[in-house]
Amino acid sequence: MVERLDPGKRDDEKSDSRPSGAEEFPFERPPRLPQKWQRSTRAERQEFFLPVSGFIWFYPEEVKVIDHPAFQRLSRINQLGQAHLVFRGATHKRIEHVMGVVSVISKMISATRINSEKNAIRKGPRSSAALSPHEERFLRLGALLHDIGHIAAGHTLEDELALLGKHDADQRLSLVFSKDNWDVPDNVEPESLETLVDRLYANYVTPKLRDAGLSPTDIVRLLIRKPPADAEHDPFKSKQEVLLESSEIRFSVCSNMIGNTICADLLDYIYRDWYHVGKMRSVDDRIFQYMEIRRKFEGHQHPRQNMLAPSETELPPSSDDRFVISLGRETKVRTDGVSAILNLLEWRYELAEAVLFHRTKVAAGAMLDRALFELWETVDEKALLDRLLEVSDEQLIDLALSEATAKLKKKESDDRFRVARGLLQNLKHRRIYAVLAAFNHTNLIHNKIEIAKRDYGGLGGQEKIAAANRTNAARNLEKDFELPPGSLAIYCSTVKPKIAEVSISVDDSVMRFADYEDEHDDLLSGGHLKAQINRFDRMWRIQFFIEDSALESLGEEGALNLRRAISDILLSDDDPTTLRARVQQFAKAYVHDQIQGGKNSVSYVAEMPDAAWRDETVARKYPNGADCIRNFIRRRS
Structure with a gap:
């Protein structure tokens, strides 16, 4: 058996024998280096103490x-x-x-x-x-x-x-x-x-x-x-x-x-x-x-054909x-090794479920998402990175808030910077938006899920298009339902299982864990791996958040109508004719409710006059091509 080395010995020093019962994995043993290379001695190493890890030693080069x-x-x-x-x-x-x-x-x-x-x-x-x-x-x-x-x-x-x-x-x-x-x-x-x-x-x-x-x-x-x-x-x-x-x-x-x-x-x-x-x-x-x-x-290569001398x-x-x-051999699988892999996969899933996708964290993420996109959508990437490279997470909110305020003092031409400032102020003081609506595999049919992933989740590497879609959808919803600018935020994200990609060896085979399970009828995990991958996939969701006072102003009926509009218009997979008819129904219902409430300044129109488009700063269609509800509403001053 190859001799184990004492961590403190140099290559030219004789290693002491290890006592019986010594730790099988001498984790703190440093690597050996050829004598012709200058190496760090044990005395030169430095230790740091960290939670979880305890003492960790580093070579002088690493400390520098x-x-x-x-x-x-x-x-x-x-x-x-x-x-x-x-x-x-x-x-x-x-x-x-x-x-x-x-x-x-x-x-x-x-x-x-x-x-x-x-x-x-x-x-x-x-x-x-x-x-x-x-x-x-x-x-x-x-x-x-x-x-x-x-x-x-x-x-x-x-x-x-x-x-x-x-x-x-x-x-x-x-x-x-x-x-x-x-x-x-x-x-x-x-x-x-x-x-x-x-x-x-x-x-x-x-x-x-x-x-x-x-x-x-x-x-x-x-x-x-x-x-x-x-x-x-x-x-x-x-x-x-x-x-x-x-x-x-x-x-x-x-x-x-x-x-x-x-x-x-x-x-x-x-x-x-x-x-x-x-x-x-x-x-x-x-x-x-x-x-x-x-x-x-x-x-057709095989390790047995790789000629090794007996020595x-x-x-x-x-x-x-x-x-x-x-993981051993097919005749003697290391089942505890399989369990160790699956446990890590489970812990990672639970971390995503409990922490990364916690509704309050996601709401804050959605608010930051919209604030920074409103503020920096048109900023040059290099210039932005130069500004942010040495900024801390704590400093970022203040830096962005200061920039939005400075833009407003220059009387910029649109509401983007006002929206960004409002969202950032709310984040700074932990005024987190409430959940308005959430959709996932349990309450969306497959086609709608694919639409949401495509339009709002950046499927296929289209993250910036998806970010613009989320922002424009929020802007249009605010205008359709007469909400304050910046009162809505949208989040759409997912998490990958990753551990299915790990390479394993069984007998002489080396392949991805997931591939081995596919080829061998789930021999190792008994279907557990596929079930966990499916759980990760079903963790996907799209969520809509709203500022508390905006939700209160809608009232119970208004909030219900907004949720229905999100589900039946934004996430619809209907053909253009059917979708247009549905939007018109929403417009008619809105006008009816307004008149019933004593507001006679609105009326339904089959088509909006061109003149009414002049003051719009965003497209009057949703990402899936649906018309905005206000396209069919005329407001009289």
């Missing part, structure tokens, strides 16, 4: 990265957005999470090494080579920097409004890594994160990768980035291809250990987020026992290696 202003920004970015409006303890920041991820990746590194040693003395599938020293260093660095692109209200600005690119896309990473004019003390010489990383990690790039033109920053960026959809125009295409083919830093292994499915990212936040919302989950290290690096064979204990490193959860 932590101290860089690009990284310190994360201490001002909320991990759970506006969840603290409901869960008052959920004020933890991104910086705690990413530092915790390093602790998890350290455990994963040790786990894969120990499991490789176990497999070396067992009969059965051989593990691929354990992680090399340079892989371990870049794994830790990638874990530390995997969220480096996040900004305040990032989920709203990027995922819901698409006013900014994704936090892990090349454009954002280029800005964060190259920026050298951070807000630093006068006595500190400014330095970009890229310059720092390249200087500190130059010795950890193998000669072959260095000769291929890859710098330390290139490597870590490739491990943590979201590749562009258009691979042909990827500015990192050639470097990506080098790393994909490399056996020295195995891209698939490292990237999946950092941030994909059952990864260090998940295994930190699933405990940390529950802890801070006040519903702590007991840490279960069982999943680490099944983490391995295995070879994925294609076509060889593991396959040599290859770009075909994969990080997997090893």
Whole structure:
């Protein structure tokens, strides 16, 4: 069996034998480095103490990265957005999470090494080579920097409004890594994160990768980035291809250990987020026992045909290696390993259900969504990002509020800035809108769900169009029902299960968990995985929120009519003729109610005169093509 090393020993020092009963996974053991490379000694490492993680040690190079202003920004970015409006303890920041991820990746590194040693003395599938020293260093660095692109209200600005690119896309990473004019003390010489990383990690790039033109920053960026959809125009295409083919830093292994499915990212936040919302989950290290690096064979290749000498204990490193959860053999499945995966999936579902989709948090998110879109819809992306890059979540509301107020003082031509200011003031003072209507799989037929996803949820990468649709629909509803501008907000979002994408190994097969279940009639989960994926899908909803005084002004009958209009007009899948007739019925009923109430200044018209369109600032149709109700109403002054 391969000798285990004492964490404090250098490579040229003899390792002490481990006492019987010692911990099977020596999680705090640092990687070994070749003697020709300068390495950090145990005395040079520094420790931080974090809730959930406890003490975490970092190499000196990592501490210098932590101290860089690009990284310190994360201490001002909320991990759970506006969840603290409901869960008052959920004020933890991104910086705690990413530092915790390093602790998890350290455990994963040790786990894969120990499991490789176990497999070396067992009969059965051989593990691929354990992680090399340079892989371990870049794994830790990638874990530390995997969220480096996040900004305040990032989920709203990027995922819901698409006013900014994704936090892990090349454009954002280029800005964060190259920026050298951070807000630093006068006595500190400014330095970009890229310059720092390249200087500190130059010795950890193998000669072959260095000769291929890859710098330390290139490597870590490739491990943590979201590749562009258009691979042909990827500015990192050639470097990506080098790393994909490399056996020295195995891209698939490292990237999946950092941030994909059952990864260090998940295994930190699933405990940390529950802890801070006040519903702590007991840490279960069982999943680490099944983490391995295995070879994925294609076509007719088979591991038994891979000629290994009897003295060889593991396959040599290859770009075909994969990080997997090893679930044993079909004749002896590790059922507790299956349960560990499914438990993580369940916890993630419960986190989304209880916290991320809590109605108060969602209402606040919808209000922020509309406020920022009204305020910044036409602002240049680069200029907006430059303004927000060093802003905290706490500062964002005040910054946006100040900007909206300044616009109003200049007497801008429309209500957008007044609406934005009102919403932001309400958010600042926690005057959260009430639920007016909510639709999901239980009260919408399939066709209406697809319409809502298309028009309001950004299905197919159309997030900015969906954001404009939500805003324009809210504006039109306010005008149709004579509500104050900014009194409505709409939210439409979903969550992906992700864990179904995890790679597993059973016998010699390496494939996605969901694919294995499809091919083997749910052999491992007994249908539980499909049921959980279905639950995630059914978590989708579209919600409409209203300011309290506006709801009161509608009265019970008016609120009912507004809900009916949302369901029967906005979310209708009827043909144009039928839809137009329904809108006309709403208009007639509205006029009738107004006259019955003594308001004789309104009348029904089959067509609205062209002159009545002149003062409109929004289109007089809803996103599905339905006419606005007021198109058939004439108001006399």
